[in-house]
Every structure is written in C-alpha cells, then in structure tokens.
Amino acid sequence: MKTLKYLLRNPLSLLGILLLLFFAIVAILAPEIAPVEPYQISPYFTPRSSFWPTPEPMSKEHFFGTTQGQYDIFYGLVWGTRTAFKVGLGVVFVSSIIGVSVGSIAAFYGGIVDEVLMRIVDVFMSVPFLVAAMVLTTLLGKGLGPMIIALSTFGWMTYARVIRSEILRIKEMDYIHAARTYGSSDFLLIFRHILPNAFFPVLVLATMATGSMVLAASALSFLGVGTEEGYADWGQFISYSRNWIVGQGDQPFKYWYTLFFPGMAIFLFVFSWNLVGDALRDILDPHIVRK
C-alpha cells in the first residue's frame, strides 16, 4: 500500500501508470476502437485495402495512414497493443518462473548444486541476448509462440542471480533458523518463509524487463524473424517503413507517418514500464532517504 502511494505521488511514475492504464484500455477495447472487418481470418492480421506498394497518407478511412502494401497503421497499432502485452507479460511470466526456480534451488541447496547451476547461468549470459533470441526464433519458426519461447530461454538468468543473492541473505536470518527448529520442511521454508521476502527485487526486475522484452520482440520483428507478415505487431510496422525513410526527391519527410506512429507506440509503452520500474527500484534502494 505504501509502495502504491509512493508510485502515485512521484510525478514520473504517475505518468507511467497513467500511460499503462491507457494502453490497457486500448488493448481491452481493441474490437471497439478498430472493428474487425468481416472477411478477416483472424483479428490479429491487419486488413489491407489494396496491394498498392506506396504508403498512403492519413485520411478518414486510415487515421494514421497506411504502410507499403496498404496495411492500415491505426488498426495495426491498436491490435498491436494486445500483442505487446502478450509478449511482454508472457516472456516475463515464463522467464521469472524459470529464473526464480533455478535461483532458489541454487541458493537453498548450495554446494555443488549451486556451483553447477550458476555456471549454467554464466554460460547463458555469455551469449549476447538479442543474437541468441534471433537464432532460436529462426530455428523455431515465425510467430508469437516461438518468439516468447526464444526470449524466455535467454532472459531468465538475471532473475536467478537476484533471487539467489536475496535468498542467501535471508537464509541466515534468525526467523528462518527458528522456523527450521520448529521442523518446517524445505518446501515450506522456501515458499512460505523465504520467497515472499525475496519477492520485491524480482518485481522490480520484472517491471523493467516487460518493457525491454517488448523492445527485443519488436527488434526481432523488425529484423524479419519475429511475427508473420501482416501480423498486428509494432516492430513489424516499423520494418515496413524502412524503404520509405528517405522520402521522395525534394520531400525528404514525405512518409514520416509510417515511422512516427509505430515508433511512438513502442516508445511510450516501454517508457511507461520503465518509469514505473525505476520508481520501484528507488523504493527498494535502502540508501535513498525518502522524505
């Protein structure tokens, strides 16, 4: 409760929360804001009005204009909000569960188990994240599922490290010794007594990671190994704008809208998660004296 109060009082994190609320509303109301046309196979595949290669500027039918191949940018961005939430929360959910399990096991059992698990973490950390994710998505094939798997496979290590060091700290506290003397089982000790107290740093990490995972996912789509062609996904829409960046002849900014709107969508989404995460981290940091 105190945390929430702090978040709402700090102007930056308040801005973040408001932005997140806005995105959540857009995601929930997507069918109302950008109605699905009757001939669409799935609402996630952006409708195209024709196959004309040149982007069209903003008009009554297309609020934000269209991309090359006439994908409606407004539709793509609205439904892309759902994609962003799915990817961000999905990856964070999967990777934090893997990370927390590995970290807790390593910290709790110590010794050789700890050593082996942490060396595995080191190996996973020694491959550059984006490259590794790109390789795995390439191997698994395009789509949202493979992307989430790939990003989670290479995104769990920080959770493992953080939870491990937290548990190592808490493990030696008196109340844990007390619980052990009373005969708590290992399971109960970890889940009942240790993890709830080690939870906050993981929350901070997860908040920050949601944003960066959405960034990574859109980078994959931008590189052409993410979602399928035409999928309502922000990174995908930016990759459509690539050929039109330099404009045409004497009008260098003619197709600005193909980059501006999708770029803003990604930026604001990630920005809001980071604002909240940053404020949470300040709360966590015991050195910072709050007045």
Added chain:
Amino acid sequence: MQSYILRRLFFLPIVFFALSLMIFSLQMLLTPIQRLSAYVSTISEMKGGQEQIAHLIKKYGLDEPFITQYWLWVKGVLQGNLGWSETARGPVSEVLLSLFPATAELVVLAFIPSFLCAIWLGTRAGANHNKLVDHIIRFFTILGWSFPTFVFGLIMLMIFYGFLDWLPPGRLSQWAMTDVGSSDFIRYTGANLIDSLINWRWDIFFDSLRHMIAPVITLTYVNLANMTRLMRTSMLETLRQDYIRTARAKGLSRRVIENKHARRNAMLPVTTMAGMELASMMGGVVITETIFDYHGLGQFAATAAGSLDFPAVLGFALYFAVVLVLINLIVDLLYPFFDPRVVLK
C-alpha cells in the same frame, strides 16, 4: 595472481564445452534434412532425389545418436568447418572471418565514447544527487532505455541522409570501393580505417569515417543509458564512504573529492560491467548494421536469419559467443590492475 590466471584459463575449456553443447542442441532442433544444407554446396550434389538425400544423411552421420553427431560436429568446428552458407555462397567460417574487421571497427569506435561519456554523466548525476542535473540525466537514461534502437537509427537516416544528405549508408562510397578493390590498395587488416592509413589514402579514411558516424552514434546511444545508470549508483555509494567524509573534513574542494577520490573507485563496477556491455553492443550491431546497410557480421546474420540459412546463423552465434568469452576473460584478467585491493586467490 598467477594461480588466478591459471584457474581462469582452466575454466575456459569447460565454458567452451558448455557453449558448444548449447549451440549444438539448438542445431538438433532441426530435422536431418535441414541440417544437411550445411554440408551441401552445389545443387548437383542433391541430384538423385530422395535416395541421394538419404545417402547424404547417412554419409554425414546425421541420423546417428546425439553424442556421435556432437563429436563429429565438434571435430569439424575445431578444424574451422562451420558448414556452407547459402546466403553468402561460401563456407561460413571464411565469411565470418572476412566480415569480422568491419564489425570490430564499428564496435571499438562506439564503445570508447560511450564508456567515457557514461563515466562523465554518471559522475555528474551521482555528485548532484536529487538536483536538477541528476533528474535530467536520469530522465535521459530512462528515455534511452525505452527508445527502440531501430527507430533511433531510422530517424538518423531520415535526417542525416534523406534530408541533409551528409551521412550516407553503406561502408564506403562507390569510388572508394573501386579504389579499395584495386591492386594498388593493399589489404592488411580488413578494417578500412587502419588499411587506408597504412596505404596513406586520407580520402578513403575520411570516406570510411563518414559512413561510420551514424552507426557509431546509434550504437553509442544504445549503451550509454545502462552504463550511466550504473556509474551513478556506484558514485552515490562511494560518496557515502568514510574516506570521502574524511577528505571533506580535511577541507578538500568538492571537485578534487569528486574527480580524484570518488570517481576512481566508483569506476570499478562499471569496468567490470564493461565486458557485458560490449556483449549487448554486439547484439546492437545486428540492428545497426541492418539499418545502415553496413556490410559486417551483424548484417550478414540478419540476412541469413531472414532467409533461414541455418548454418550461417549457428556459426555466427558460436563465433560471437567465443569472442565474448575471450573479451570477458581479458576484462577479468585486467581487473587487478584497476583495483589493487583485489587480492586474487
């Protein structure tokens, strides 16, 4: 000290073993027929339909058990055989080696300014905790985290190429490419900046520099935020130490305390992180090179991934991982020189 180096070197093969196992496991996600593409370089080898394919799979042992295949693969890799790349129409290892200088040039040029800038900005923010400077720098680091690299790069391209026509994409201009390709120009390293200097061709040097400005700025921007943030935290922590208070009590000026006493110690965690940051910069290279059409490892990897050229992508991953492990090793070995307090056991 010596035993520390020895221990690190002893662990090196283990790390490489784990890495190779990881990349090989990734490879095993593919079917034998997909994996066969690494061995086949010409269409004519595939003539003979299903039977020929079955024969080739047998020949290269692609249906053997995991361990046997792993052994065969490692043997090949140790001899420098990473398979055949369809996108580059050449052996993967050769392509990677020939593109490495271009990327190394870019990364080194981007890393140094981002490191120095981060130290400076982080120091300023940490020394002025919760003042205006701090808030501004903090705001910009969050901004840097949130702004997608590829959008930043595309905006750079839009303004500096589309509008102003100052910084063109690519690695060299057309005329420079012809000159570099001619027999008068001797290739020593493969890195344009160094080669043009040795050949005493200032025009090519400046042309190559001009093509690198935009990608270097984009790469720098990617990494600045992280390191600045770390430097700020570290600076805050250092300024709280007793010896800083002593220095203050002695009446030393703020400037001397911040720049001499605090910054040097605060830099330590940032130096440790530098290896990791280099890693994330390597990831950034894929996007940056793709946007600016810079012919290097990253662009090659992205093209290969887009056209499902598995041997190239996996070879690239292995190559990168090995380079990174070596960089981290070097950073670790240099660490005692930065921090004399560290007594290595």
